[in-house]
Amino acid sequence: MSCNHSGILTASWSSSEKIISSIALFVVNVLAIAGNFLVVLVIVRTRELRRKESNWFVVNLALADLFVAFTVIPTTLDTIISGGFPLGFRFKEFIGFANFLFCICSIMNLQLLSFDRWFAIAKPFRYISLVSPRKVVAASLLVWLYAMLCALPPKFGVSSYFCFIPNLDNCELEKDWAGSSGALVFAIAVLGLTYCFALSVMAVCYWKIFRIARSHVRRINVQNFHSCTSSEKRRQLEMKDNSFSSTGRLETSRKTLEILAPIPLNTRQTKGHRPHASDIRTAKSFLIVIGAYFFCWTPFCVKLFLETLKKEKINPKVSLIFLWLGYTNSCLNPLIYTWKYKQFRNALISSVKKLRGRLSLNRSS
DSSP: OOOOOOOOGGGGSOHHHHHHHHHHHHHHHHHHHHHHHHHHHHHHHOHHHHTOTHHHHHHHHHHHHHHIIIIIHHHHHHHHHHSSOTTOHHHHHHHHHHHHHHHHHHHHHHHHHHHHHHHHHHOHHHHHHHOOHHHHHHHHHHHHHHHHHHHSGGGGTSSOGGGTOTTTOOOOGGGTGGGOHHHHHHHHHHIIIIIIHHHHHHHHHHHHHHHHHHHHHHHHHHHHHHHHHHHHHHHHHHHHHHTOOOHHHHHHHHHHHHHHSOOOSOHHHHHTHHHHHHHHHHHHHHHHHHHHHHHHHHHHHHHHHHHHHHTSOOOHHHHHHHHHHHHHHHHHHHHHHHHHOHHHHHHHHHHHHHHHHHHHHHHHO
């Protein structure tokens, strides 16, 4: 499949455009490397976080973002600064493959996280018996394999990486997707089997989590109501007790109080209330991570979908900005974990304190 390569898009940009975009991407890259490295380090070194199977999907997601920060974003910076691609066609093709691989891996990990949280909340006993560290590792490896299979077709002549990734090169869609049914099918399949499919699975999982959380709140409200009404009856009986001086009648009132004492709706649910609530809070934290991903990548995916349907290019500069907005997602997840995931935040603070202690000891010695 031949493509009409018309050079690096940013080569014709003004100096101010290059400086602003370079600074922005550099900041994103530094935050992505530092943040995701800390995510991996904190989870691996913290026993409580390491024991939670879902956190290994977080590690897998952080690794995908780290690879974006080590390969894709620095290459984009190089093309902006140099105005070309000095490393050759093969490396350019590899970066195109890397764009596909790491971005698809990210969204598939988010899908796994959503399913994992739903399964843990909806079927906690089955989750404990079925989900093991070995199965989590296997699922993480399958995500990488799936992403690789989705990213490989352009390497074998089906469409071109340059028709998807505008910062590498330009490709006329009329001479590629319009001229090959296979290329058109590939474009639709990638969007359908990654973005649209993952969005559907995550929406269903979180709709079910929302329903479980709502019923859980209602159950707590019922328990609180019974507790309030029983305490009110208790007060009334105690007031009546004050008017009696007979010991026998006082003993009878106490027995009546014991009978009226509220019985828990479900003893197992009462004992398991805290872990269940914790799972729901964790799911809410991951929901923000998913929302950030779709906020960053939806404009680019919608743009690709419109280009596929119309078989004509949208403004190349707009396409490039949408792609860079997707890259910023690589630095957002660590900030969200620190903000919303209390257990991770505590582990991070503890790790920072330990590091400071070691540094102070080294200086004193």
